[in-house]
Amino acid sequence: MTLTPPAHLPTILRDLMKLYAPASVLRVRLGLQVLEVSADEAPRTCGQELVPPDHWLESGEMEWITDDGALLGLLWSPQEPADQRATSAITLLLAALPHPERESETSLAVTQHPLPTAWLNTDLVFLQVSRSFLDLLGLEDSQVRGRSVSEVFANQPDLEAGLQQAVAGRTGALPDLALQHPSFAAPVWIRPFAQPFFGAREAGVLWSFQPVAREYEQRELFASLLSGLGSAAVLGSDGEVLYSNEALSDLAPEEPLRAGERVCEWSELSAEGSEAVRQLVEMAASGGAARSLIERKSGPPLLMELRRAQNRTDLLVMQAQVGVPYSQGYGQAETDERSTHVIQQMIELQGNPAFLLSSSRRIVAANEAAAALLDVAAARLLGKPLQSVITQAELELLHPDLTPLDMAELTLELPLRREVVLDLRRQGRKQMQLSISEVQGGVGAQYFLVQLSDLTELRRAQAHINHSALHDQLTGLFNRSGMRQFLSEEVALPGSLVVADIDRFTAINSAMGHTASHHLLMQIAARLRHLTHSGAHAVSGPQVAGQSARLTEDSFAVWLPVEPAEAVALVRGALAPALRAGGESAELTFAVGVAEVGGAETEPAQREIALSNAQIASQAAKRQGRGRTAFYQEELRQEMAQAFRLEQSLRDTITSGNLKLHYQPTRSLQTGEVLGAEALLRWKTGDQNLPPFELLQLVTHMQMLQLLSEWVIREGLRQQKQWQTLMPGLRVGVNLSLEELQQPEALAALLPLLMAGDAPNIEISAARLLDYQNQEVHILEQLRDAGAQLWLDNFGEGAVSLTALTRFPLTGLKLHPSVIRNLEDPRQVALLRATLDLARSLDLRVVAVGVETAEQLALLRDLGCDAAQGYAISPPQNAADLTAWLEAQAGVPSS
Numbered sequence: 025m026t027l028t029p030p031a032h033l034p035t036i037l038r039d040l041m042k043l044y045a046p047a048s049v050l051r052v053r054l055g056l057q058v059l060e061v062s063a064d065e066a067p068r069t070c071g072q073e074l075v076p077p078d079h080w081l082e083s084g085e086m087e088w089i090t091d092d093g094a095l096l097g098l099l100w101s102p103q104e105p106a107d108q109r110a111t112s113a114i115t116l117l118l119a120a121l122p123h124p125e126r127e128s129e130t131s132l133a134v135t136q137h138p139l140p141t142a143w144l145n146t147d148l149v150f151l152q153v154s155r156s157f158l159d160l161l162g163l164e165d166s167q168v169r170g171r172s173v174s175e176v177f178a179n180q181p182d183l184e185a186g187l188q189q190a191v192a193g194r195t196g197a198l199p200d201l202a203l204q205h206p207s208f209a210a211p212v213w214i215r216p217f218a219q220p221f222f223g224a225r226e227a228g229v230l231w232s233f234q235p236v237a238r239e240y241e242q243r244e245l246f247a248s249l250l251s252g253l254g255s256a257a258v259l260g261s262d263g264e265v266l267y268s269n270e271a272l273s274d275l276a277p278e279e280p281l282r283a284g285e286r287v288c289e290w291s292e293l294s295a296e297g298s299e300a301v302r303q304l305v306e307m308a309a310s311g312g313a314a315r316s317l318i319e320r321k322s323g324p325p326l327l328m329e330l331r332r333a334q335n336r337t338d339l340l341v342m343q344a345q346v347g348v349p350y351s352q353g354y355g356q357a358e359t360d361e362r363s364t365h366v367i368q369q370m371i372e373l374q375g376n377p378a379f380l381l382s383s384s385r386r387i388v389a390a391n392e393a394a395a396a397l398l399d400v401a402a403a404r405l406l407g408k409p410l411q412s413v414i415t416q417a418e419l420e421l422l423h424p425d426l427t428p429l430d431m432a433e434l435t436l437e438l439p440l441r442r443e444v445v446l447d448l449r450r451q452g453r454k455q456m457q458l459s460i461s462e463v464q465g466g467v468g469a470q471y472f473l474v475q476l477s478d479l480t481e482l483r484r485a486q487a488h489i490n491h492s493a494l495h496d497q498l499t500g501l502f503n504r505s506g507m508r509q510f511l512s513e514e515v516a517l518p519g520s521l522v523v524a525d526i527d528r529f530t531a532i533n534s535a536m537g538h539t540a541s542h543h544l545l546m547q548i549a550a551r552l553r554h555l556t557h558s559g560a561h562a563v564s565g566p567q568v569a570g571q572s573a574r575l576t577e578d579s580f581a582v583w584l585p586v587e588p589a590e591a592v593a594l595v596r597g598a599l600a601p602a603l604r605a606g607g608e609s610a611e612l613t614f615a616v617g618v619a620e621v622g623g624a625e626t627e628p629a630q631r632e633i634a635l636s637n638a639q640i641a642s643q644a645a646k647r648q649g650r651g652r653t654a655f656y657q658e659e660l661r662q663e664m665a666q667a668f669r670l671e672q673s674l675r676d677t678i679t680s681g682n683l684k685l686h687y688q689p690t691r692s693l694q695t696g697e698v699l700g701a702e703a704l705l706r707w708k709t710g711d712q713n714l715p716p717f718e719l720l721q722l723v724t725h726m727q728m729l730q731l732l733s734e735w736v737i738r739e740g741l742r743q744q745k746q747w748q749t750l751m752p753g754l755r756v757g758v759n760l761s762l763e764e765l766q767q768p769e770a771l772a773a774l775l776p777l778l779m780a781g782d783a784p785n786i787e788i789s790a791a792r793l794l795d796y797q798n799q800e801v802h803i804l805e806q807l808r809d810a811g812a813q814l815w816l817d818n819f820g821e822g823a824v825s826l827t828a829l830t831r832f833p834l835t836g837l838k839l840h841p842s843v844i845r846n847l848e849d850p851r852q853v854a855l856l857r858a859t860l861d862l863a864r865s866l867d868l869r870v871v872a873v874g875v876e877t878a879e880q881l882a883l884l885r886d887l888g889c890d891a892a893q894g895y896a897i898s899p900p901q902n903a904a905d906l907t908a909w910l911e912a913q914a915g916v917p918s919s
Contacts, residue, residue, distance in 0.1 A: 034059060034067040036117065036219055044110035045099065051076070052089075052097035052118055073604065074098065075543045089115050090550045109139065140214075141232040146191050148173045148184065151228065159449075160235060161203065161212060177203055183216065190218035190229040200236055213240045238399070243267065249333050249341055258333070259340040263287045263305035266339070275326065275344060287342065294319045297326075304330045308340050318344075335389050374475065380463075381472040385410050388471060397476070399451070410474075420447040424455070438462050438472075443479065455479040498542060499549035502573035507581050508635060510571050511621065512628035515583065519570075520591035521621050522582045523638040524599065524614040527650045529578035532610070534766045535799075540605040544612070547603045549574065552582055555598045579642065581635065588618045592653055613651035617641025620656075640664050674707065674719075675728065683707055683732075685739055686900040687756070689909070690871055690893045693885040698913055700785060701747070702757040702893065703740045704900050705732075724761075730770045733760060737777050740784050743903055748782070750907075750914050757785035759817065765803050775810050783811035787838065790819045801831055808833040815871070819843075820859065829866055836890070837863055841874025847883055857887055864888070 033054065038061050041050060046063040053059075057069045076098050080086050085105040089097040096118040099106050140157040144150055150168050158165060168176055173184055186198035198218060202211030216233040246267035250256040255275050257268035263286045273280040276292040288302040297319040307314035308330035315329035326344045333339040371378045377394035379387055386409050398417040411431060414421070421429040422445040429444060439461040446454045457477040462470065494506030502510060511521070526532070526548075533541045549572070556570030570584040584591045596616065602609045619637035622630060637656040643664065645654035654660070687701035707719055723732050736758050744756040764770050778784075786807055804814055813835040821840035843859065846852045863870045872884050875894035884892055898909060 032220070033117070034061060037061045037114065038063065038067060039219075040110065040113050040117075044113060045101070045106040047103070048099055048101040048106040048110065050097060050099050050114065052114075073543075075539050075605070076100065078539055087111055088546055088550070089118060090553075113139075139232045139234070141230065142168075143228060143230055144173065144187065145228040148187055148191070148229070150176070161205070162207065163205070167207075177205060179204065186216065187218050187229050187231060190220055190231070194220075213237050241400070249336075249339070255345055256341065256343045257281060257287070259287060259305070259330070259342055261309045261338055261340065263302070263340070272344065276320075292320055294321050301328065304328060305340065308332060311337075338392075371473075376478065377476040379410070379474040381410055381474060383470045383472075385472075387413065394476075397446075397448075397451075399448075418449040421445075422447055422453075446476075455483045496549075496574040499546060499574050501549050501553065501580070502571065504573065504575045504635075507571070507573035507575070507583075508632050510573075511583065511631040511635060514571075515621060515631055516624040517585045518623040518626075519583055519585040519621050520588040521619050521634045521638045522584070522591050522595045523575065523617045523635075523642040524580050524582070524595060525616075525642050525646055526578040527613045527615055527646070528763075531763045531766070532612075534763070536605060536610070543605045544603050544610060545574070547605075548580060548599065548612075551598045552580055552595075555594060556582060556584065575639070579639075581638065583621060588620060588655055592616055592618050596653075615642050615646035615648075615651070616653045617643070617645050618653070618655055637661070674723065683735065684902065685736065685743070686902055687743070687906045688893055688900040689898050689906065690757075690891050691897050692891050693881065693889055698751055698754060698910065699891055700755040700757055701906060702787070703736060703743075703759075703784075705736065729761065729764050730767070730773065733758075733764060733770070734773060734777065737774065737784065741777070741781055744784060745781065747907070747910060750910050750916065754910075755782070755785050755813065757787050757815065759787045759789075762788055762800055762803070765807075766799065771803060771806065775806065778807065778810040778812055783813075785815055785835070786812045787815045787817040790816045790821070790837075804832050826862075829862075829868065834868055836869030836871060838871045838873050838893075841894075844872050844875060844880055844884065847880060853883070853887075860888055 037050060037052065037059075041048065041061055042063040048062070050061040051058055051070065051074060052061070053074045056072060058071055058074050059067050060070045061067045074097070076086060080098070080100045084100055084102045086098060086100045087105065089099060089111060097114060099111060099114065139154070140160050141154040142150055142157055143152045149172050150170065153165070153168050157163075158168070173180070173187060177183065180201065180203070182199060182201055183203075198216040200213060200215050202213050204211050213236050214233040215236045216231060218229055218231045220229065246258045247269075249258055250267070250269050255269070255271040257272055258266045260266055265281055265283050265285050265287055267283065268281055276290075279291045281287065281290050281292070288298045288305060290298070290301070293301060300316055300318050304314045304316055304318075309332075311332065314331070315327065317325045318328045319325050328342065328344045330340050330342050333341050371380055371389050371391050374391055375393065377397045378391050379394055380389040382388050398413065398419065400413070400417060414431075421431065423429050424443050424445060426445060439459070441457070441459045444456055444458045446456055448454065455478075457479055459473075459475045459477075461473050463473050494502060494509060496503045529541075532544075536544075552572040556572045570582060572583075573581045575581050582591070582595050584594060586594070596614070599612070599614055602611045604610070617638045617640065619634045619641060621634040640660050641654040641656040644660050645652040648654070684706045686704045686706050688704060689701045690699045691697065692699055705719060720729075723729050740756040740758050744754065747754050747756075760774075765774075788804070808814055814833060815836050815838050816829070816832075816834055817838045818840045819837040820843040837859075839856075839859070843856060847856070860870055869890045871891045871893055872880075872889050873893045875881055875884065875892040875896045877896055880894075881892060881896050898906075901909065
């Protein structure tokens with residue numbers, strides 16, 4: 025069954041992007057399609073796979089939105105990370121959608137929403153509320169959840185009407201309103217927003233809001249500035265009317281002065297009066313008080329007086345009355361204002377929060393940055409003791425180590441400069457540089473100038489650098505350094521460390537491409553994070569979080585507080601389900617190594633060693649084949665040391681050209697002619713002959729396969745040229761790996777060698793062509809064009825794609841020895857005859873490999889097989905011995 029998301033969800037997502045992440049781009053899976061959403065463009069579909077474009081991985085900051093281990097979306101920002109509120113809000117919406125694999129726990133997500141948010145059902149009953157909702161309103165969960173809106177907030181018809189619109193499917197902002205509750209000391213002003221919400225379990229309404237008390241506090245400030253002044257208004261520094269009282273409207277009831285209008289453009293004034301008012305505004309804005317009689321279009325003039333508002337240089341106070349001069353002088357108040365004018369102006373020019381304190385620690389002046397920090401209007405700070413303001417703002421002053429800081433410590437020795445932490449309930453913690461110095465005001469008054477510089481971004485940048493040093497950039501998991509630090513400093517309980525290496529990741533990366541491989545790694549990381557952070561590994565007792573890391577491009581580490589066998593089962597269980605990438609399902613296998621980790625009683629260095637122990641075990645598992653597991657034992661470390669010595673010896677051998685090739689000839693069954701010789705790699709170190717399979721596995725692990733292949737081809741071509749003087753048609757055969765040839769640098773290095781002379785036969789394993797791709801067809805076509813004959817080796821062993829026989833530019837097939845065993849069995853003979861008939865019908869030649877008896881040779885000849893290779897003709901020989909054998913076959917007298 026396909027679950028379809030709400031049709032209007034793209035619009036909701038775009039609204040969220042406009043509000044919280046206007047510079048970011050979001051990709052989410054909605055139903056069967058992936059949608060790309062940004063603030064500036066209409067949502068558009070971009071395929072069916074949730075994968076990031078390449079440029080997202082190469083620049084900017086990308087966050088992936090997961091829930092319960094599932095990847096729901098990708099949020100990319102070209103420069104700085106998106107606002108965390110965007111991630112939280114988007115996760116909340118996406119996690120609540122119907123999902124074919126799971127049912128999201130929406131109610132848990134609502135509690136973590138950064139904005140004050142409530143989830144209500146269609147009857148407007150609270151299903152869940154965010155922590156910020158309860159904190160802002162000072163309510164308990166039991167006072168809200170399970171109750172209706174009308175029960176919690178009585179007499180709020182506008183609110184209920186707006187929420188009912190959202191139930192009907194209409195999204196939008198609601199008018200500002202004052203929430204009332206019996207426990208509130210005063211109404212709480214909010215600006216609400218409501219939208220339909222469709223969770224995994226129930227439809228309803230998502231109601232969020234922003235507190236707008238600051239705006240109403242500003243109105244209170246304006247009213248306080250005009251208190252007792254008769255007909256008056258508050259103006260901006262350019263003369264714009266911000267607020268006026270009712271008495272001013274009484275001066276001109278027919279043409280009142282309205283908010284937003286410049287006072288010099290008041291329609292009540294004559295042209296001369298307008299110009300006079302404009303000059304008054306300029307004089308008052310420059311710092312002085314100004315008054316004048318102002319002519320009106322009709323009636324007596326107005327006596328108008330303008331001056332700066334006390335402690336608010338950006339505001340002007342205007343008073344006006346008819347006829348008689350306003351006689352209230354400035355007296356001592358004006359003298360006091362002028363005496364501290366310079367200090368106040370300096371504070372206003374500060375971009376950072378600044379206060380001017382009297383000798384009794386009362387606030388004499390405060391700038392807007394300081395008011396914003398305390399979330400209180402600047403006018404309401406004046407005259408209050410600093411300590412009481414701190415208490416009312418619910419601000420706690422802390423040392424950098426987060427221990428409480430006593431205010432008495434700050435004025436013992438001035439000037440003072442130190443780093444502190446401000447813990448603000450509504451804004452979180454801010455790291456600040458605090459400076460306090462003494463200043464002298466007018467007429468000998470003493471003040472304290474307090475300045476704060478926000479270090480939060482600097483410390484955040486430093487934290488980001490520290491985080492990057494310990495975390496993997498792509499997945500967000502710990503990197504190797506982070507895991508080592510975790511093991512040495514944070515592990516208190518005994519447990520197990522599991523290292524999981526992705527089998528054949530280089531080939532996967534080459535086949536699927538950069539973007540798809542990164543998507544796979546992100547999904548693996550999400551599963552391991554869920555395993556270690558959700559307590560999913562806890563079987564009994566308390567749930568103790570584990571930890572996960574990405575050690576290298578293709579290996580991950582997981583620490584769990586459980587026994588080794590249980591840890592392996594948990595990790596394999598988390599990684600077992602198929603992953604999705606590049607439009608396909610990818611079933612990965614992992615080589616898993618596990619080691620025990622001691623608890624707090626173990627030395628930190630010993631806990632760190634567990635990481636290398638688990639990696640040694642994973643390497644041992646990888647040597648056993650795909651999908652294997654190994655438990656660390658001390659013998660594995662000794663084997664690793666021996667393997668290292670072996671690798672070093674092999675590296676020296678390859679670079680010095682001291683490897684040896686043996687050759688086994690191929691003979692035509694129809695003419696008896698020697699057609700070629702297969703090159704077989706041999707290496708002996710000390711008394712040990714390393715088998716070819718182990719030798720190639722070791723070379724591949726050392727990433728020297730390309731160097732070895734170049735050497736084999738050069739040596740084979742040199743030997744082929746020498747033997748062709750005896751037998752002109754003889755060709756040497758060499759084995760190459762398609763995985764190796766998929767690397768552009770490998771193919772670029774080999775093609776010139778092949779084109780320089782008579783190219784050898786190239787043999788490719790038949791098993792590799794079971795699931796071929798067009799890229800591999802193109803590679804083999806390039807080899808054929810360079811003059812090589814292409815043979816499919818080990819045909820008949822395991823599964824093979826018969827379609828590949830028609831798609832690839834093949835010369836022939838080399839039968840696996842198992843095909844010609846037990847030729848006494850008529851069924852085996854019938855199978856061999858059918859294989860030869862198939863090859864002839866496709867115009868492919870056939871070489872039987874592993875022929876050991878004259879009877880096998882005779883039967884193969886009778887069945888029409890083209891050629892044979894095996895001990896019945898000649899065992900593998902070194903070049904000198906095979907040269908003598910060829911001379912004997914050619915009838916050349918021995919020297």
